[in-house]
Amino acid sequence: MSTSSQSYPMSGGDDQHSYIHNSSYQKAVIDGVEEKARQYILEKIDLLNLNPDLSTFTIADFGCSIGPNTFHAVQNIIDIVKLKHLKESQGISTHVPLEFQVCFNDLPNNDFNTLFRTLPPSFEQKYFSVGVPGSFYGQVLPRNSIHIGHTSYTTHWLSKVPENVCxxxxxxxxxxxxxCNNLLEEVTEAYKVQFTKDMSVFLKARAEELVPGGLMIALGECFPDDVAMYETWSGIVLDTIGDCLLDMATSGVLTHEQIELFSMPVYFPQYSELERAIEQNGSFTIEMMETTRHPLEAKQLTNDFVTSMFRAFLSTMIEKHFGYTVVDQLFNQLAKKLSKHPLDFEKCKKNMVYYIVLKRNEH
Amino acid sequence: MSTSSQSYPMSGGDDQHSYIHNSSYQKAVIDGVEEKARQYILEKIDLLNLNPDLSTFTIADFGCSIGPNTFHAVQNIIDIVKLKHLKESQGISTHVPLEFQVCFNDLPNNDFNTLFRTLPPSFEQKYFSVGVPGSFYGQVLPRNSIHIGHTSYTTHWLSKVPENVCxxxxxxxxxxxxxCNNLLEEVTEAYKVQFTKDMSVFLKARAEELVPGGLMIALGECFPDDVAMYETWSGIVLDTIGDCLLDMATSGVLTHEQIELFSMPVYFPQYSELERAIEQNGSFTIEMMETTRHPLEAKQLTNDFVTSMFRAFLSTMIEKHFGYTVVDQLFNQLAKKLSKHPLDFEKCKKNMVYYIVLKRNEH
Incomplete structure (x- = not known):
């Protein structure tokens, strides 16, 4: 029942190039905001008011990929809710122990087999797990079925490449x-339109799925309003990958035509753009919207780290457009280029990590 | 949160040996009882009484494997419930359109990727799908979360091989x-004990998961009380597979020791044994318990059909115990033996197909 969307899952399986082994950058963000999540959920969610007979508390992670970050994130939420529930139900004799259900959502071609195989062992994992195949740019779960939704580093994936850019x-x-490196104004505009449309669909779907009073937590990256993608270190890495592809076209491994018809369905919004998209939806109240620097950005990330991270992020997409054989060579060349021209993290303009807590309005 | 169990999923993927292409025997049963299911659900389930504010109707298929049978079975249930809901809500102005959620349950090593990839297209599939990894010999879904449970050809898979038989x-x-071909009394007894224990765990878990008044539909095969496994055609096929393994031991492909330490975690109960196991649980009322002949059993099944069906059924287990290289040779030998000594379906004693509708008692 989900809308169609182009789908490039993170690298599956658990080999050296997989997302499982290359997700520590995202993990660092999650660790950083853990304490904030704790505080806000404790303050903002009123479990017993949601439904006094509540016996199952349901959490969904939208765009969960294949762990371990998703397991970490949902466990944090569960720990806080348990604490809150215990406090709220003190002195109530009819107190029923709460059961937890976690809905792991991602595209149908996500590697759910690996996700399920790597679930925490049952003595740790005190919740019922379900996998939810479907694009989060559409309703994937029933109305009023989710108490806390979570999404981390996902909505920069657009539902599709804006048509005109290819x-x-x-x-x-x-x-x-x-x-979208922000060097061409019309391209930037096309990406902005697609992002706004997608966020609208995303939030409309979540508004259906969340119970009134339920929380939606969203993490990801955006830019300060005066920063362009090509000025940031990740923008520079992507432009360098573009340069590698051009080199490979020159040496005949692929064609210039292939590159001209390729553009990633990825867009990092500016802060005010993100805020506007949420406000336009109208079903949610922004309870918190904070930005921080990425905790790893202060350090000089190693070239190996950067190469592995972008390989896990991009290989499925590269493979689909340019063919399987291109991937190894491309990321070898990226590694070479980065060692010749190391990224200067001090000079690059900075992304921001955003951390948002939305509350689903009562009807 | 599920209990551990030995797990031998049906052959995954969609090649010629996969369960997808070798599940027509089970399909014939589902077709045969479709009309009965329709009638009983229409009579027995009272949707609006279950919960007058019901907006999501949840169906679970326990041990779903990878389709297409599971899709067919749940679609039938949905069609009937829709009809029933429409009838019951006539004249009620506050009528909310019902959303459907289907929980596809199987062991964590089931091929959920294939299941999700082969879901009916969204214009047909008017329900939200979730995959539920976990042994059905344990609670896999929250309390009171399922309106209709379904299981087809599953509970003959025991949670483990009875310990003493190896x-x-x-x-x-x-x-x-x-x-368990019923030729050795102590072996039969060990299998009976395990089956009774497993059915008790299965029903206890389903009693937790189903809402009061919810229905549990179970299909499978059992024996008339006076029939032994070795007298039936499927018993004969399994004994023939055993003979093939012995031949392979003689020719040195595997060892006698390996065969002596192997026994399948599979048991088909007698009719009265099955009935007793349900009655002992106490949480369900038997609304209907019927047996029929298998619709395909009247025909002389071809050797190719039988070989393919048993290969899809057994290959994972054979591979795990005897090694990957054994599978092809084993089923080639089975095909040869069957063509030398064709099954005489007329002479074999008959299994029964059982079809049970249970209603979850009110608390």
């Missing part, structure tokens, strides 16, 4: 660039 | 036999 006749054609 | 020092040792 059209050589359009003023919004992205030429030899492979992502 | 112990060469035990009087219950199953010697060179690979399943």
């Amino acid at each position: 059209d050589k006749k359009s003023p919004a054609w992205n030429k030899n660039y492979i992502h | 112990d060469k020092k035990s009087p219950a040792w199953n010697k060179n036999y690979i399943h």
Whole structure:
């Protein structure tokens, strides 16, 4: 029942290039906001008011990928809710022990087999797990069925590449660039339109699924309003990957035409753009919207770390467009380019990590 | 949160040996009882009494494997419930359209990726799908969360091989036999004990998960009380597979020791044994318990059909115990033996297909 969307899951399985082994950058963010999540959930969610007969508390992670970050995130939420429930039910004799259900959502071609195989062992994992296949750009769970929704580093994946950016006749054609680096105004505009549309669909779907009073927690990256993608270190890495592809076209491994028809369905919004998208939805109240620096950004990330991280992030997409054989060579070249021209994290402009808690309005 | 159990999923993927392409025997049963299911659900389930504010109707298929049978079965249930709901809500102005959620349950090593990839297209599949990894010999879903449970050809898979049957020092040792063919009394007894224990756990878990008044539909095969496994055609096929393994031991492909330590965690109960196991649970009322002949059993099944069906059923287990290389040779030999000594379906004693509708008692 989900809308169609282009789908590039994180690298599955658990080999050295998999997302499982290359998700520590995201993990660092989760660790950083853990304490904030704790405080806000304790303050904001009123379990017994949600439903005095509540016996199952349901949590959904939208765009969960394959762990371990998703397991960590949902366990944190459960720990806090348990604490809160215990406090609220003190002195109530009819207190029923709460059961937890966790809905792990991702696209149908996500590697759910690996997700399920790597679930925490049953003595730790005191919740019922279900996998929910479907694009989060559409309703994937029943109305009023979720108490806390969570999504981390997901909505920068657009539902599709904005159509005109791969059209050589359009003023919004992205030429030899492979992502929205903000160097071409019409391209940026096309990405902005798609992002706004997608966020609207995302929030509308979550508004259906969440119970009134339920919380939606969203983490990800955005830019300060005066920063462009090409000025940030991740923008520079993506432009460098674009350069590697051009080198490979020159040496005949792939064609220039292939690059001209490729642009990533990925967009990091500016802060005010993100805020506007949420306010326009109207079903949620922004309880908290904070930004921080990424905890790892202060350090000089190693080239190996950066290469592995972008490989896990991009390989499925690269493989689909350019073919399987290109992946190894591309990321080998990226590693070489990065060692010749190391990223200067001090000079790069900075992304922001956003951390948002939304409350579903009562009807 | 599920109990541990030995797990031999049906052959995954969608190649020629997969369960997807070898599940027509089970499908024939489902077709046969479709009309009965329709009638009983229409009579027995009272949706609006279950919960007048009901907005999501939840169905679970326990031991769903990877389709297409599971999709067919749940769609039938949904069609009937929709009809019933429409009838019951006529004239009620506050009528909310019902949403459906289907919980596809199987062991964590079931091929959920294939299950999700082969879900009916969204324009047909008017329900939300979730995958539930976990042994059905344990609670896999929250309390009071399921309105109709379904299970088809599953509970003959025991949670484990009865311990003593692979112990060469035990009087219950199953010697060179690979399943409970009822030729050794102590072996039969060990299997009966395990089956009774497993059914008790299965029903206890379903009693937790089903709402009061909810229905549990179970299909499978059992024997008339006076029939032994070795007298039936499927018993004969399994004994023939055992003979093939012995031949392979003689020719050195595997060892006699391996066969002596192997016995399948599979048991088909007698009719009265099954009835007793349900009655002992006490949480359910038997609304209907019928048996029929298998619709395909009247025909002489072809050797190819039988070989493919048993290969899909057994290959994971054979592979795990005897190694990957054994599977092809084993089923080639089975095909040869069957063509030399064709099954005489007329002479074989008959299994029964059982079809049970249980109603979860009110607390």
